Amino acid sequence: MTFGDFTPEAFAFGFFTILTLGGAFGVVGSRNLVRSAVWLMVSLFGIAGFFVLLSAPFLAAVQVLVYIGAIGILITFAIMLTRSMTNLKERFNKQWWLAALAALTAFLLLMVTVIVPTWGEMGAEEIPPTVASTAQLGEAFFSGWGYVLPLEVASLLLTAAMIGAIVIAREDD
Amino acid sequence: MIDVPSFAELNLEVALPGIFLALFTTVLLIVDLFIPKDRKITTAHLTIGALVVAFVLNLPAFNAGETAMNEMFIADAFAGFVNMIVITGAIITVLLSVDYMKRSGIEHGEFYSLLLFSVSGIMFMGSANDLIVVFIALELLSIPLYVMAALRHDDVKSEESGIKYFILGAFASAFFVYGAALIYGATGTTNLPEIFRAIAGADGIVATENSAMIYLVIGAAMVIVALGFKVAAVPFHMWTPDVYEGAPTPVTAFMSVGAKAGGFAGLLRVMIIGLPLLVVNFGDAVETMAIGETITVPSAWQTALWLIAAATMIFGNFIAISQTNVKRMLAYSSIAHAGYILMAVAAVGTVQITKVAENDYTMVAVYAESALNGALVYLLAYTFTNLGAFAVVMSLENNDGSGTMLDDFNGLSKRHPLTAAMMAFFMLSLIGVPTTAGFIGKFLIFDAAIQAGLIPLTIIGVLTSAVSAYYYVRIIVNMYLKDAAVTDEAVGLTPYVNYATIVAFAGTLIFGLFPMLALDLLASSGAQIATLLF
């Protein structure tokens, strides 16, 4: 894909870039927390679009499902339940410029890393362009030749987290 | 269509202790629902039973030395030893919890499930052969601990401890992921032995001009930060005193040994198996070497770990002096002890380069074995000793969490002579006095450090040990030489706590008198690590 030609991919890439970056700017720029949350979801939606462009539709759908359908809603819920936080007119963080500086430094570092091709040949292999099919994903996760151990341990982890949340949240009877 | 490996090929039996415990935990969650609220002791008994079974299942693992599940999991003597440490620690923790949880009014059946989840996380950490597994095991061991720290709802300190641990822990996890990603980027694999091979290169020596090196170094640094947080090494220790003080005491006890064992297991796995040969700066020495000549150079991360270890030992011990709350004092002492174990990790980083022929070198982390033995024996000794100390502190603790000040130990020898005697023994073991297990651990670590040429670090270690004697002995003085200001009974001195104290005492004494018991188990471990790598 080249940027010179007008291809649907280029168009989509531009669109999702605007969504992602614009959303991200919205998150840090809004003084209203609910708006920040909505912007965050816009940004995450844009990232789902990138997954599609990167031939990972499964990840894209999971991104929307998990980050917008679950985490986004959860964040909004949490903000709304603390209503006094939603109508701030003042900047409540006096160290914003420090954060901006840190973000800028990280950005510059990343840009240098990306632009200057410093990744060595050590172990680096050309990865053939493929669409990761859902069947392949399933095979990688569930067959013993793949990531079955991390998958199972992760499911244990989620169980533990859920039990933990219930233990903390429930009222003692 | 899909190439499904047979059960035999999965080699599941080498992972049996971890799998058994994980499955049992999920079953226990359901079984617990049918146990009435006033009989939660049954859950505790079931938990201890499962831990004992896991302990027995773990015994064959010492001689397995096999990988399982697509090289993600490895059962060797190292894993077996870590499993042994953590299972023993968990059994003592359950014994401590039974009555404490009841009298604090926070008795939940889920507590034991969470504890077991954390234990299985540490066990998977000990057997991790892949950065992904290290990460997920790290989370599995941490998340239940966050919850357990905040278990005492009505106490603000407990809630603070939970939230503080959680937020900083999440931060540390992010560091780990970032570091692992960089290591993956530089080597193209997450498998630890593969990383080792990728770094060692074809001709047996790392090409220093390789530009991926910088990412490996940053990645290694981030992994050290993340795991340094888990083991409470200075400067990533800030959470430790508050969390240890606020969390329910049995949880603190488990945290101080379990999370530490898990963190060190991960650190040792990544550093010894994955990155021992990460040497950045050879200088000109390599170029001018004659064939057959041998030089030693430090690994890229050795200096960092050196500094962290020194800072941890100095800071932990000196701050502990000024503490008046014994729980807090033990928290700082736990920081200090992390410093000693880090010394062993640093000792791994001394790499020997031999020029075999022109353009053919061999690189060996020669002191990995003795350092590993030192670290593991130290962890074992510390587990027994520290849990014992916490058991005694807990037996003096009142239902509202008070009663753990230094003064509360005054005249303990007259009120409870046996408990006082055991406490004194634990304190001596924490200092590292001969005939205690603590001595063996310190001896092995100092020995490894001297071999590896870390003389200044060893001197710091010895000196800070001497400093630590001050505050440990102070407790003994309070117990034996001062008169009691309070005369009320220790409410926590229940049979279960006594069992726990006695088990801890026996462990400290036996491994102090017969260190060969542990060393024999480990003898195969070092050999296995060696065959795995070279």
Add this chain to the structure above:
Amino acid sequence: MECRDIINTFAPCLSDTLGVSTDLANFLSITLGVLIVATFPLLVTILLIWVERKFAARVQDRIGPNRVGPFGLFQPFADVIKLLGKEDITPAGADKWIYNASPVVMVMAVLLIWAVIPLTPVHVGVDLEIGALYFVAVASIGTLSVIMAGWASNNKYALLGSFRVVAQLISYEVPLALALLVPVMLAGSMSMVGIVEAQTGMWFVFMVPVSAFLFFISSQAETGRAPFDLLEAESELVAGFNIEYSGMKFAMFFAGEFMHVFTNGVLMAVLFTGGYIGPFVDQIPLLGLVYLLAKASIWYLLSLLMRNALPRVRIDQLMLFNWLFLVPVSIINLILVAFLMFVIRELGLQPDDPRDFVQNIPQTVVLLLGNVALLIGTLTVIRNRFRAERLAEQSTMLPAQAGD
């Protein structure tokens, strides 16, 4: 290339006949496809409003709209004109951006579902490999719109309403997704086309009626209509999350809701009753659309009947029904179907030619028997539980007579 089938060969036709560059032609063709797919359900909705009102009227022994046009068919247009003329109110203190964006998101969430629905064997917006997952993902966006509307309105009833809805929608997404997994398992594909094609021999509703039931119930709850219409429980919340909306924005919420109900009918048709599959579809593809809409209409009418016949449940009943009935049953159902599929494979009962009706019968019988067993088991558990409750209630009443 010949320009025979204008719909499927639009792009090459365009570049051939008009000399437009291939990329632009592709782009135009995609854009046009999007427009068609997005407009079609909106047009159907206009008709649906009439159907709904007529149906409700008949159930309530009324005549319903009959003034505007033949049989009152043009009533929805009159409604639209009325709504357009209404004042567009934005309450003071409302978050204007979010307030205005919310109805759009609502309609968008429903329209996005249509992208993966195969209308005929050759006409499908996009045959995503992960179609089923895509559906679950975009359906969850609707929740977002509700919470946006509830918060931005700066009205406590709106906020309360949206809290309720979000709790309801999130809860019912669980059995919805679990029920959806069953057709995916049976078809061995998450693609909607794959699921439809797998039903050539036998509709899934005959194999796994329990899953169809679970999906139907939870999708009904997802639309937030009676008996699950707590989000706008008029007697409790005035009008729920959309209380402050007026004019066209209000209409968009309603259009979204109507469309969602019909979309659920379409999904039921696609997932469980063979979508576009029917006689002569191979020869005349457009016939598939007729079959699809006919099947969808039957499910749609069924949900209308449910809406009009059943009373609203209480919020606690709603949650209990979900977490204590739908979720456990759907989990057991999922495990059961997976087990039965294993049994079928081991016994060699799966058809050699999946498109053959007769060869499908053995596995259908096995699955159906399993489903019946599950049904009986569930009903027994429920009966015992309620009997125990009834007995407990009676025994608490009795002591007064016993001279306590």
